Amino acid sequence: MRGGNRARAWVAGAVTAAVAGAAVLSGGGPGALRVGRAYAAPRAAPRSAARAVVLDTEPPAALVDPFVGTGSGGRWVGRINAFPGASAPFGMVQWSPDTTSRPQGGGYDYADSALTGFSLTHLSGPGCPVAGDVPFLPVAGDVPAAPERATAQFRHDSESARPGYYAVTAGQVRTELSTTVRTGIARFHYPRGRAAHLLVKVDGGATRDSDGLVRAVGDREITGQVTSGGFCGSRNRYTIYFAARFDRPIGAVDQWPGTTAGATLSFDPDADGTVRMKSAVSYVSADGALGNLEAEADSWDLDQVAAREQDRWNRQLASVTVAGGTRDQRSTFYTALYHSLLHPGVFNDADGRYPGFDGQVHRTAPGHTQYADFSGWDIYRCEMPLLAMTVPDRADDMATSLLNDADQGGWLPKWPVANGYTAEMSGDAADPVLADVYAFGDHGFDARSALRLMVHGAEDPPQPPGQGWYIERPWGAEYLTRGYVPSTVPAPAPGAPTGRAPADRAPTDTAPPGPPPPAAIRHSASTTLEYAAADFAVSRLAAELGDGATAQRFRTRSHNWANLFDPATGYIRPRDADGAFPAGPPVDVRDGHEQSGFAEGNAAQYTWMVTQDLPALIAAVGGPGAATARLDTYFTQLNAGPGRPYHWQGNEPGFATPWIYDSTGRPDRTQAVVRSIMDQLYSPTPGGEPGNDDLGAMSSWYVWAALGLYPETAGAPLLALSTPLFPRAVVHRPGRPDLVLTTTGSGRFVSALARDGVPSTRTWIDPARTGRLDFILAAAPDPGWGTDPADAPPVLG
Incomplete structure (x- = not known):
């Protein structure tokens, strides 16, 4: 084994110091790396041969940028097709904006400057159109003559996004979105003195296969459905059902004429121009969507829902904790x-x-x-x-x-x-x-x-x-x-x-x-x-x-x-x-x-x-x-x-x-x-x-x-x-x-x-039999580490 003894000498002299330095980071107290909500400031690391590691005090969700992947990566990359909107981990609902060029799956292109709506389902970066089901678009003032084709201009400096939350000002309306696993909540803030409308574009999905429908249920609720599918030209079809509930009466429900399913909802907003909406989806029935709404949409307080969702994301993202590096790397x-x-996403109702x-x-x-x-x-x-x-x-x-x-x-x-x-x-x-x-x-x-x-x-x-x-x-x-x-x-x-x-x-x-x-x-x-x-x-x-x-x-x-x-x-x-x-x-x-x-x-x-x-x-x-x-x-x-x-x-x-x-x-x-x-x-x-x-x-x-x-x-x-x-x-x-x-x-x-404290020149591990890896790094390749044929990953019979 070429250079094996020298590699072991490196380990014998340096790994002990590395482990000793890391012990401060893995023990209890304020410097501990924990799963969950504890993100306390670390205590000072001792001087040692190990690199000093400054623990990041930001919770992991604060380091996530949902706009990554919403643009184009160049000639062979093209649109990455991620979406910036709100979703729970593995959620059924991904409430996110769709822009005018309607990229595949994600529905949003960072290069666009107008929205077509905020739809309830998205997939992150597939190579064919899919989802984008049931878009909603708030409109202030007059309703366009062709509401199914209505858009709203926006600027990126009005946008913000974090795990479980998205907000933008488009068409003079400030929209904020958050989600649970099967439901979403929206807060639409209309300009004072302007009429407040909400367009329900039931047929506005990326792959709508047949006309949908929307109906009023009482004066504060709507339900509906639409059939979509045809992913990448396949014969796949599915029907999605939705329900939406509002914090105030719907003043009018104007069904759109013709074959396009959709409706314009009109509201008298509260004193500061706000209309709140809860939504849910089901792949079983409208009653299933209403049941999901009852099971999960327990608050009209969007800030509270978004905070809970961010906490959920912090716990989920803390499944892997990292320390050091630059902020961009983290x-x-x-x-x-x-x-x-x-993804994959939850598919069953509550x-x-x-x-x-x-x-x-x-x-x-x-x-x-x-x-x-x-x-x-x-x-x-x-x-x-x-x-x-x-x-x-x-x-x-x-x-x-x-x-x-x-x-x-x-x-x-x-x-x-x-x-x-x-x-x-x-x-x-x-x-x-x-x-x-x-x-x-x-x-x-x-x-x-x-x-x-x-x-x-x-x-x-x-x-x-x-x-x-x-x-x-x-x-x-x-x-x-x-x-x-x-x-x-x-x-x-x-x-x-x-x-x-x-x-x-x-x-x-x-x-x-x-x-x-x-x-x-x-x-x-x-x-x-x-x-x-x-x-x-x-x-x-x-x-x-x-x-x-x-x-x-x-x-x-x-x-x-x-x-x-x-x-x-x-x-x-x-x-x-x-x-x-x-x-x-x-x-x-x-x-x-x-x-x-x-x-x-x-x-x-x-x-x-x-x-x-x-x-x-x-x-x-x-x-x-x-x-x-x-x-x-x-x-x-x-x-x-x-x-x-x-x-x-x-x-x-x-x-x-x-x-x-x-x-x-x-x-x-x-x-x-x-x-x-x-x-x-x-x-x-x-x-x-x-x-x-x-x-x-x-x-x-x-x-x-x-x-x-x-x-x-x-x-x-x-x-x-x-x-x-x-x-x-x-x-x-x-x-x-x-x-x-x-x-x-x-x-x-x-x-x-x-x-696990034992010198190794193998270029592989069995994770079930490994609990710790301590690496010593150098600026130049070391011909004595991992170069023997016996060091290579084995072939399993």
Whole structure:
């Protein structure tokens, strides 16, 4: 082991001092880092070899900037599509402004200067229009002739936002918003002497599918509904119901003529021009929305509601505490953590009811929650491990929610919206999501039933081929027969497997309403890689549950990536039904083109997405030296987009690639590249993310990177190492000991490490067996740390 003794000498001399210095920070008293509401000023740290750490006295919610991600990040980033409005952690309601260009999901573009309304539902940064349901727009004075198209001018200097609160002055009306999990509260302050109106734009959502309706209930309440859906062109549909209650009588309800559902409400505001409104949504019924209103909207005091919500966010964000660094770094970190905790969202009403994938109303078990809107292709890579570690009870319910979806609809879903399939994106993301929760969480869901459903989705393609557009693995029969998804449509394979249901669960295999969507592009190479990664996740869960036969079968299939490795070019490439690689360049940079074989990327980017078999991949490209050289060239651009053979940080398949150097004997390169991505592509600005937030996936990468950790292989309970950003960080794991990380020295390179007080040169940890990591940093790479082949992350069988 090259340089091992010298590394141990560093640890022996310095870790003791680092631990001693940190002891002041981890003990009781006013300097303690705590979960919850205690944010007392720290006492002075002693002089020692450790870096002096000044604890931040600001609560974490005060460091969050909800405007991060509401702008554009440049040519290949485009709109990040986050939203700035109010939401509870994992809330059902996200009450946020929509601007005139109506960006996808988030509904708000920082470059715009006019609002179309404040709608009740949003998703943070998806790549297709969705949500934006039931906008309300206050209007002072005359009502526009076409109220459904009305807008209100605003300036950013009139805006403010923090977790659980948003405010703006638009069209002369000051609007303030806050939320609970299922409800919202608004305070509209109209100018004195002007008529006070509120436009209810029921049909104003991002994906309204059919005309909605709004009706008055007494003189202070309205209810209504609208059907939306069609996410990314899918056949998915859902109906959302809403209820709104006001603190004063509605003077008039003027229904809009024509086919556009909507109404103008008129009020006589109080003496200072204020009208207050409570709202709620339900996916079950209008009565469900009213029930949610009764259960949660207990106050007309918006300031009180917002304060409670900020306190809730402080407790949630304190699942990870950091100290030191600059304020911008802490703001970027806690904003990223905030985005990671917005989704998936609560889907059941306060009484437990929710609509299932079979169209029937179901009820959650007491004390549990049904969640919806899983951006699976994105979140399985690093967001779900983060949630499983920090909010394991919620992660367990998220896993159970997917199992419920499969019970009702026949298959584990990918990118489900509300209670329906969309079949969006390639791969079989539910498998690694479930395996992640088991690997990093507390095993509080029915893992054996999960395994049976995963096997069903992987091995039971519908017959005849082509039926069941909503299944987990399109072209799954071809994958099972050939070991890859071919780029051309083959003739039916003899002996193709027939469909069968899992032993203890009986999915309905009933297609969702409506005809199937247009035939999807195969993206055959990336689909094969995704299926192989999902197979590895299934094998890991099976091994943990003692099912050796299933574990071996799926582990064997997880090597299928090798069937697409072209030794003549050194890249993963598509193959046709006859087994031939395409003529032409090895890296086809036509993004999304059928012949390129890849979804949102190219061969240069996807070839590295084989984290379950890194030693074999590294050997295939020529060994550690050749792999390092290729990666060095690849990382000369950090966010190149889909059309160049360089890294694209703004797209999830490349998330783990910077950590591959840990397996080539150059952990210093991982440390340098990860920090460069953090410094150059993330910032506390509207354009401060390298791509679509994708329901927190892009943000969760930063959280892990700032901790100096990364869940490199989906389903495997291993974390690859880089360099922590902060002198001290604590990951609070409910039901388990905290994971404490400290750094001593300056620079971005690791020269020594102690794991639980014992010197270590390994570039990975098992978080279940690790409670403390003390890093010693240097300004230059140390060839004696982490460079031996035995130091690299292991390959799990």
